[in-house]
Amino acid sequence: MASVEIPNRSVFRAAEVCELAAVPPYVLRGWEAEFPDLGVAKTAGAPRIYRKADVERVLRLKHLILVDGLTLAGARKKLMEEGATAPVPEEVSDSDVAAMMGEAAHAGLRDVKRGLQWILGVLEGEGASNEFALRAQPAKAASAKKAPAKAKGKAKK
Numbered sequence: 001m002a003s004v005e006i007p008n009r010s011v012f013r014a015a016e017v018c019e020l021a022a023v024p025p026y027v028l029r030g031w032e033a034e035f036p037d038l039g040v041a042k043t044a045g046a047p048r049i050y051r052k053a054d055v056e057r058v059l060r061l062k063h064l065i066l067v068d069g070l071t072l073a074g075a076r077k078k079l080m081e082e083g084a085t086a087p088v089p090e091e092v093s094d095s096d097v098a099a100m101m102g103e104a105a106h107a108g109l110r111d112v113k114r115g116l117q118w119i120l121g122v123l124e125g126e127g128a129s130n131e132f133a134l135r136a137q138p139a140k141a142a143s144a145k146k147a148p149a150k151a152k153g154k155a156k157k
Contacts, residue, residue, distance in 0.1 A: 004059055012050045014039075021058045031061055034072045 004020055018025050032038050032048070038057060039048035050058075057079075064075040 006052060006055050006059075010052060012052075012055055014048060014050070017050050017055055017058055020055060021062050023058075023062060028058065031058065031072075034076070035061075 006020060012020070014025065014028060018028050021028070035057075039050045039054055060079070061075055064070045064078055065072070068078075070078060
């Protein structure tokens with residue numbers, strides 16, 4: 001197998017790891033199931049990101065399985081013998097993850113942040129004084145008009 005040049009970055013997406021290792025995504029997911037410490041999820045439900053050490057480990061796994069002909073159990077045993085059971089924990093900073101996100105994701109997060117700040121303001125008693133309040137008022141007025149009709153229907157029964 002030819003050696004792979006890993007870019008000098010601290011984090012990688014799953015698709016990038018698959019491309020570097022030349023394995024399909026389902027293979028990487030299978031290896032994650034066998035080696036749960038492979039990759040890092042910032043939060044539950046978030047896509048996994050991979051440190052440079054994880055990429056090196058994926059490449060080593062591929063070599064052990066495809067070149068040396070080991071099973072996953074054999075590869076796990078070999079990695080344990082080599083002392084490579086888990087990469088050295090390194091912090092993955094928020095800025096590393098932010099660098100991977102596109103502008104659309106940043107804009108969406110800014111909208112969510114503004115909405116949460118508005119909710120916090122309402123809960124703290126500052127009232128609804130921004131664009132989110134203006135959007136919510138027509139819905140409240142419409143529901144207020146429907147409320148008496150529902151009350152009449154209940155009264156007839």
